[in-house]
Amino acid sequence: MTWTSKEIHLATRPTGYPDGDTWSLVSAEVQDPAEGEFVVEVDHISLDPAMRGWLNDVRSYVPPVKVGEAMRALATGTVVASAHAGFVVGDAVVGTFGVVEYAKSNGRGVTRLDLDVAGAPTWLGALGMPGMTAYFGLNDIGRLQPGETIVVSAAAGAVGSVVAQLAKAMGCRVIGIAGGPDKVAWLKEIGLDEAIDYKSESVHKRLRALAPDGIDVYFDNVGGEILDAALANLRRGARIVLCGAISSYNDETLAEGPRRYMSLLVFRATMAGFVVFDYEDRYPEAVAALSKMVADGSLVARETVLDGGVEGFPEALLGLYDGVNTGKLVLKV
Ligand SMILES: NC(=O)c1ccc[n+]([C@@H]2O[C@H](COP(=O)([O-])OP(=O)(O)OC[C@H]3O[C@@H](n4cnc5c(N)ncnc54)[C@H](OP(=O)(O)O)[C@@H]3O)[C@@H](O)[C@H]2O)c1
Incomplete structure (x- = not known):
């Protein structure tokens, strides 16, 4: 099977605020997963202030997003096809899938989510x-x-x-x-x-x-x-x-x-x-502490969820620098 995925790619590196020239809307084809891979249908994309830094061609804690590549983003979604031993169709997952509708993954850096504990936007926010x-x-x-x-x-x-x-x-x-x-x-x-x-x-x-x-x-x-x-x-x-x-x-x-x-x-x-x-090894400690607080009501997890799909990403990102959000800013796909 082939999935058609709308994606936001980096077209040119911005100076100052990203604008219309920064991004291109691309239609990509995602093919069936090979052995050890799975395909995710993305439902929510995380908007993070650091995204602006990832557009600069400088030495940082992660390599810059390459021109012509899908914009890097944390996202949640559901596995829709799998040839990976650790993930089955229907699994809810979070990972660095990008500003895309469908992503192929080898499972590295991907975590399964318990949607009974909290909804997907919270897994990108207070529990993410x-x-x-x-x-x-x-x-x-x-x-x-x-x-x-x-x-x-x-x-x-x-x-x-x-x-x-x-x-x-x-x-x-x-x-x-x-x-x-x-x-x-x-x-x-x-x-x-x-x-x-x-x-x-x-x-x-x-x-x-x-x-x-x-x-x-x-x-x-x-x-x-x-x-x-x-x-x-x-x-x-x-x-x-x-x-x-x-x-x-x-x-x-x-x-x-x-x-x-x-x-x-x-x-x-x-x-x-x-x-x-740098704290990846200790994420389970933090998730345990934070989800206990969400469950007992001592931690209010709030999100501002924007509609608009991947096409809405350029405007949604600017909103972060304008403070449109209370709690975590998330884009619904
Ligand atoms: N070190 C790390 O590993 C790490 C990881 C994640 C995030 N961060 C950093 O943590 C900070 C918060 O990130 P977040 O994801 O939680 O974003 P956020 O606070 O949910 O959203 C950004 C907020 O920044 C405020 N803001 C925007 N421009 C401002 C300005 N000129 N002066 C003062 N406030 C301004 C806005 O709120 P107002 O309406 O109040 O202005 C906006 O809502 C960012 O600096 C981010 O880069 C660091």
Whole structure:
């Protein structure tokens, strides 16, 4: 059998924000699986801020997407044909299938999903890669301790909202930073102690007022001015978790560095980056902890699911940098 798959391919490398020239919509033919392979019909595609970085021809933690290739993306789907000993037709799976309707896989990096535990979008969000990022970033890099004060940026997003709720469950004081009154209201609803709207308030002044003795952990998802505001409000021995810097991902020129980095010296603080993929061996530990919290209601897993199929990918990706999402941003195929 042959499956016709609509796919989004990288047409040219963008400068700044990806635009109409960046992508091409391609119709590809996916043939029957060979021995050791299976075919997946994709149902949900994950939109991730890091996708912008994968378009740059630079040395990074993964090779850049090649021009003319299907865009790389995590996705969920169902096995529709299999010549692989470990996967049968009907299995729900998650893997790096790309922005495609049908993908062929040899099973490497593919995990079977239990849809009774949670729906596919949650397996791309709180129980997927972003949830793992929150779990390992907070515990292993932030070394958060009960009773400490933590600040998290992009707090209403996929990683941030899990960070915030894990920290609350540990008995910490949690201050979230997000854009707009709706996101601030939601953060309060899920139990954060304080929420700052960076679009209408001075983050620096609010942090000074809310944490006059300084913050113990800053979980940085955005970089830029918000990072500077956090640096200016540290407590001695603070840890900054460098998870991401979405504020600069579409910059055409290199952003100015953190202006307040001397705070690391003054407050005997550390700032460390990490990549979630390095924790692959421990994913089961994180999934077990996070799914238990989803089941007992202490972790609210929220997703913003966009319709539009693979054709909707270019616009959906831009939405991420505009903050259209509360929780994990997912594209339905
Ligand atoms: N290190 C790792 O292994 C790893 C793994 C996964 C993700 N990450 C990083 O973690 C961060 C969050 O990723 P995510 O998947 O959870 O995305 P997300 O938070 O669900 O979505 C991105 C959010 O960023 C906010 N944002 C966009 N532009 C901004 C700006 N200029 N300043 C401040 N906030 C801005 C928007 O929310 P507002 O409406 O609040 O602005 C948007 O909703 C990203 O930096 C990503 O690259 C790192």
